[in-house]
Amino acid sequence: MQKLGLNQSLQQKLSPQQIQFIKLLQVPTAELETRIEEELEINPALEEGEDNEPERAEEADNNQEEDYSDTAGSAEEDVDIKDYLRDDDYSGYKMQGDGDDDEDRDMPLPMSTSLHEQLMDQLDFLGLTGNEYLIGKQLVGSIESDGYIRRDLEAIANDLAFSQAVETTVEEVESVLKKIQTFDPPGIAARNLQECLLLQLDRMDNGHDIDVAVAKKIIEECYEEFTKKHYQKIQRKLDTEDEEFVRDAIDLIVKLNPKPGGSSAPSMVKNQFIIPDFILTNTNGKLELALNSRNAPELRISRSYTDMFKAYDKSDKKDKKLKEAVSFVKQKLDAAKWFIDAIKQRQQTLLRTMRAIVDFQYDFFLEGDETKLKPMILKDIASMINMDISTVSRVASSKAVQTDFGIFPLKYFFSEGIATDSGEEVSSREVKQIIKDIIESEDKDKPYSDDKLEKILNDKGYNIARRTVAKYREQLNIPVARLRKEL
Numbered sequence: 001m002q003k004l005g006l007n008q009s010l011q012q013k014l015s016p017q018q019i020q021f022i023k024l025l026q027v028p029t030a031e032l033e034t035r036i037e038e039e040l041e042i043n044p045a046l047e048e049g050e051d052n053e054p055e056r057a058e059e060a061d062n063n064q065e066e067d068y069s070d071t072a073g074s075a076e077e078d079v080d081i082k083d084y085l086r087d088d089d090y091s092g093y094k095m096q097g098d099g100d101d102d103e104d105r106d107m108p109l110p111m112s113t114s115l116h117e118q119l120m121d122q123l124d125f126l127g128l129t130g131n132e133y134l135i136g137k138q139l140v141g142s143i144e145s146d147g148y149i150r151r152d153l154e155a156i157a158n159d160l161a162f163s164q165a166v167e168t169t170v171e172e173v174e175s176v177l178k179k180i181q182t183f184d185p186p187g188i189a190a191r192n193l194q195e196c197l198l199l200q201l202d203r204m205d206n207g208h209d210i211d212v213a214v215a216k217k218i219i220e221e222c223y224e225e226f227t228k229k230h231y232q233k234i235q236r237k238l239d240t241e242d243e244e245f246v247r248d249a250i251d252l253i254v255k256l257n258p259k260p261g262g263s264s265a266p267s268m269v270k271n272q273f274i275i276p277d278f279i280l281t282n283t284n285g286k287l288e289l290a291l292n293s294r295n296a297p298e299l300r301i302s303r304s305y306t307d308m309f310k311a312y313d314k315s316d317k318k319d320k321k322l323k324e325a326v327s328f329v330k331q332k333l334d335a336a337k338w339f340i341d342a343i344k345q346r347q348q349t350l351l352r353t354m355r356a357i358v359d360f361q362y363d364f365f366l367e368g369d370e371t372k373l374k375p376m377i378l379k380d381i382a383s384m385i386n387m388d389i390s391t392v393s394r395v396a397s398s399k400a401v402q403t404d405f406g407i408f409p410l411k412y413f414f415s416e417g418i419a420t421d422s423g424e425e426v427s428s429r430e431v432k433q434i435i436k437d438i439i440e441s442e443d444k445d446k447p448y449s450d451d452k453l454e455k456i457l458n459d460k461g462y463n464i465a466r467r468t469v470a471k472y473r474e475q476l477n478i479p480v481a482r483l484r485k486e487l
Contacts, residue, residue: 021342025349025391028398029294030275036297039339045305045332046339049298115147115261116140122183128176134166135176139189147188147261148196153177187260194223200256214238214249226253229485276402278354280365287365289358295347299340305333349387353395354410356384361413368405373427375417420461431462432472439478444486 027035040046113121119140128136138160142151153173160166160173180189186203190196201216218226218234225233235246279290309329358365360380363372378396382389396410415428438456442448448456450473454466478484 021345022394024342024346026394026398028275029277029292032294032297036299043332043335043339045302045329046336047300047302049300115143115145119143119180119183119188123180126179131166131168132172132176134164135160135168135173136180138164139173139177139180143189143261145261146259147185147190149177149189149191185257185260187257190260193258194219196258196260197253197256200260211248211252214245215252218246218249219253226250229483231485274400274407276407277350277399278401280358280401280403282366282404285366287358287362289351289354291347291351295350297343299343301333301336301340305329309333349391350395350399352385352387353381353392354401356381357410357413360384364413365403368403370433371430373413373415373429375427376414377416378414418462418464420463426462428472431457431464432476434460434462435469435472436476436478439473439484442484444484447481447484449481
């Protein structure tokens with residue numbers, strides 16, 4: 001039997017305007033123009049251009065004192081439609097080809113051939129028979145972007161049999177592979193790093209160079225010891241006590257290319273440039289913060305659409321088509337106003353957040369000294385500007401600031417604290433820098449273990465555990481002590 005009940009619940013939902021603001025807040029400066037262009041394309045009630053109404057100009061002047069420009073228009077202003085009527089076809093928001101803006105021009109890319117094309121050109125010069133050429137073509141196609149062949153030769157032979165009806169053996173495939181391994185760049189078509197290094201050493205071997213001969217012996221007979229940097233074991237295997245004899249050969253090995261395909265493959269990715277969202281300058285000891293001008297686009301409500309809405313609204317006609325037209329125009333005007341308001345709110349939130357970060361890390365921004373960075377978490381900034389932690393997180397995760405010492409992502413200034421013997425807290429970045437300095441000055445014959453690093457830091461007054469030292473060392477991309485050892 002069904003029963004009816006009454007339940008009371010409280011739910012929190014975001015309005016469309018809030019969702020739009022959150023999305024805009026996450027957009028970095030480099031992508032903001034694209035986002036604005038998209039909005040201009042879908043909403044004819046939104047226009048590019050500065051509003052010259054006196055009251056809006058006065059408001060913009062007041063906001064410039066806060067280091068940003070307010071160029072948003074209002075849907076409630078009186079306009080003369082004749083002054084603003086224009087054709088529907090207009091160029092997009094800062095689209096490529098509009099004007100002579102040098103920033104829109106791409107640098108010409110040099111013509112280059114791919115690794116596969118280079119290898120096929122060399123394959124054509126070998127004078128192979130029909131089957132050998134097909135085997136060689138299959139092998140070249142199996143070479144990965146870093147220059148290695150990782151597929152088993154038996155699998156390649158099976159592929160030839162099933163896909164091209166070429167009957168062959170693993171021995172025949174390996175015979176053609178040996179010829180391909182003589183191609184440029186040296187080390188190409190190797191099946192593993194050991195073979196790659198040997199192929200390069202073979203090219204260098206003229207029968208008279210002692211270092212090359214010793215290097216080949218190390219890779220052939222002491223490869224495992226070499227990868228683990230057990231240099232004393234290598235000396236014992238080579239039956240020598242001359243460290244310099246081994247050191248010269250190892251220096252030769254480490255200069256070889258572990259990824260022979262990498263240098264030949266043309267880069268298909270355009271250079272990425274960081275566009276700072278904020279610009280911080282130090283003028284005679286006074287820090288001045290400003291938003292990147294790209295964060296303050298000149299947008300306004302379309303005067304023609306405003307006038308159109310007023311005309312429809314005052315009309316005596318109440319037919320269905322007119323109601324639909326009024327509803328459409330009102331929807332577009334509201335969307336344009338919401339978008340402009342969201343842009344304004346984005347500017348204000350960015351500045352409030354960045355000002356709080358500058359105030360918190362003032363000493364660092366004055367001198368650029370990493371040791372002056374204070375421990376700072378998202379909650380610290382959120383409490384300073386009376387905003388939610390998630391809002392600060394959205395700003396910090398995708399924004400950057402240009403300073404006199406370089407461009408820094410905002411995430412750079414957030415770090416956990418480490419307690420000292422004096423009871424103070426220092427930034428983890430300061431501790432990382434100390435760890436880096438200690439490792440750079442250590443004796444490479446006997447590099448410090450994580451336990452030793454912990455003891456040194458404790459002696460300096462930093463209360464830090466060994467596992468934390470290991471974590472910071474890994475974050476600095478510094479290998480363990482055994483792999484830092486040098487002869």
